Amino acid sequence: MEREDREFHGVPLRFVFTPHPVVSMPPAVLARYIEGNDPATGRPVIAEILEALTRPYSEEESRNHAVVRPVPEHRRLLEPDTEENLERLFTERGWSDGLPVVLPTEERVARMLAGTGQRPDKLAGKALLVDTQETLRVSVEAVAVAAVMAGAGPEHLPVLLAVASAGQPAIQPSTLPFASALLVNGPIRGEIGMNSGMGALGPYSRANAVIGRAWTLMSILWGYARPRRTFWTSQGNNYSYNNLCMAENEERSVWEPFHVTKGHGAGESVVSLFRGWNLINSMGAAARRSWGEEVRIQMQALPALYSAATLILDPLTARHLRENEGFASKADASRWISENVTLPAGRFWGNDIIDMLVTPLALAGVKPYADWKRLPEDAPIAPYHRPDKVNLLVVGGETSPLWKISDFDHVATVSVDRWRPGAPAPRGGEEGADGGRGAYEGTRE
Structure with missing residues (x-):
């Protein structure tokens, strides 16, 4: 790790190691770590910390460590080979999600680019490479390559370009098993055959499957899945294969669509992105408890980080909440959850x-957290204190009044329409300005 950090950042940092793991360990175990020895050197941890903080800089540490990294030469095209050999090459180089990919030939990528009116070399979006802290500029053509690999068609490309423009990877550089979700609203749902009804979150729709998979492939190609560099998740998350990709069932919902609650017009086509860890299914809910009681129990099991939650409700559940519980809008239900889901401060x-x-x-001193920190452990708090962070999505086929509750946070909502064929080209300086052809690895800031 020390060698890799020096290689990428150019700064000879002073490292002190404690035994592993640290996360989820009780205070007594952590205290033993600090009082014990560094497993890498065998020396006392406390002594190493004090020395690292107080030892004068060496000559090497005092130098200006400006890092000039050569930009690797990347060929736009590979040499021709058999399909079997190319599949093996893509797998060996980490250019896949472990499943077979559609090889992105020039002809296939050209056909894919017919799905947008933007030039192949236009900037589709930017992504931060966490290991080098560089900004990667991703071109329209690069997104088209990932779309081909995922099995998508040209009709899916505007959605994927919108996803790329958000700059949010599906895979996170963390030891924690992050998951992502993608919601499409507006007319494009029906135009490209997205499933918002029965089995919307299952393997029953090509559009849902390939759009979600392409987001993962884009993230892999951006560099977010390099083991021990940008990918550290101990167990991983099977949601990462297609990222809970769905469309909202606007036609059967009794409430306004999600994108309308975020300020977009009902006739706009929009994609929204979410990120979290946990998803709880309502199956097994007690018949003698109200919906509100069940939701309280389920949401108390989530961390309520930054007040974030996302509920995915079948249209039957949404209709029940409106007709029988009095929630005239999604905002009403979010407000009720914010005010009525509580738990002891110590548990939070x-x-x-x-x-x-x-x-x-x-x-x-940030409120309300500063106030909560001073409370007795048994004092009740309302951890979902921001109703605007409690998102409600209506998805499902009305075969059962089910719902799912998650700790997913809404991280972006972006327009799809700007990427359709015939849409005006973005102005210079906006997303869509010149980005460099095929810019997955070669174009950096």
Whole structure:
């Protein structure tokens, strides 16, 4: 790790190691780590920390470590070979999700590009490479390559370009098993055959499958799945294969579509992205408890990080909430959840993720976390304190009044229409400005 950090950042940082793991360990175990020895050197951890903080800079550490990395030469085309050999090459180089890909020949990519009116060398989006802290500029053609590999058609390309424009990878550089979700709203849902009804989250729709898979492939090709560089997840997450890709069932919903709640017009085609860890299915809910009671129980099991939650409701459930529970809008239901889901303060702060990410906010005086930190452990708090962070999506085929509850946070909502054939070209300086042909690896800032 020390060698790799020096290679990528050019700064000879001073490392001190403790035994592993640290996450989820009780305070007594962590105290033993600090009082014990560094497993890499055998020396006391405390002594190494003090030395690292107080030892004068060496001559090497004092130098200006400006890093000039040569931009590797990338050929746009590979040498011709058999399909079997090329499949093996893609797998060996990490250019796949482990499943067979459609080889992106020039002809196939050209056909894919017919799905947009933008030039192949236009900038589709930017992504931050966490290992080198460089910004990767992704071209329209590069997105088309990933779309071909995923088995998509030209009609799917505008959605994928919109996803790329958000700059949000499907795979996160973390030891935690992040998952992502993708929701499409507006007329394009029907135009490209997306499933918003029965089995929308299952393997029953080509559009849902290839759009979700292409997002993962884009993230892999961007560099977000290099083991021990940008990918550290211990167990991984099977949602990553196609990222809970769905369309909202606007026709059967009793409420406004999700993109309308975010300020878009009902006739606009829009894609929204979400990120989290956990998904709880309502199957097994008690018949003698109300929907509100069930939701309280389920949402208390989630970390409530930054007040974020996303509920995926079958249209039957949404209709019940409107007609029998009095929730005239999604905002009404979100507000009720925000005000009525509570848990003891000690339980909230006892979560590792909350302690790691929210405790610093509390110590900095950020409300309401600073106030909650001063409460007794048994004092009730409302962890979903921001109703606008509690998202409701209506998806399903009305065969059963089910729902799913997740800790997914809404991270982006972007227009699809700007990427359709016939849409005006973006102005210079906006997303879509010149980005470099095939710019997955070669065009950086």
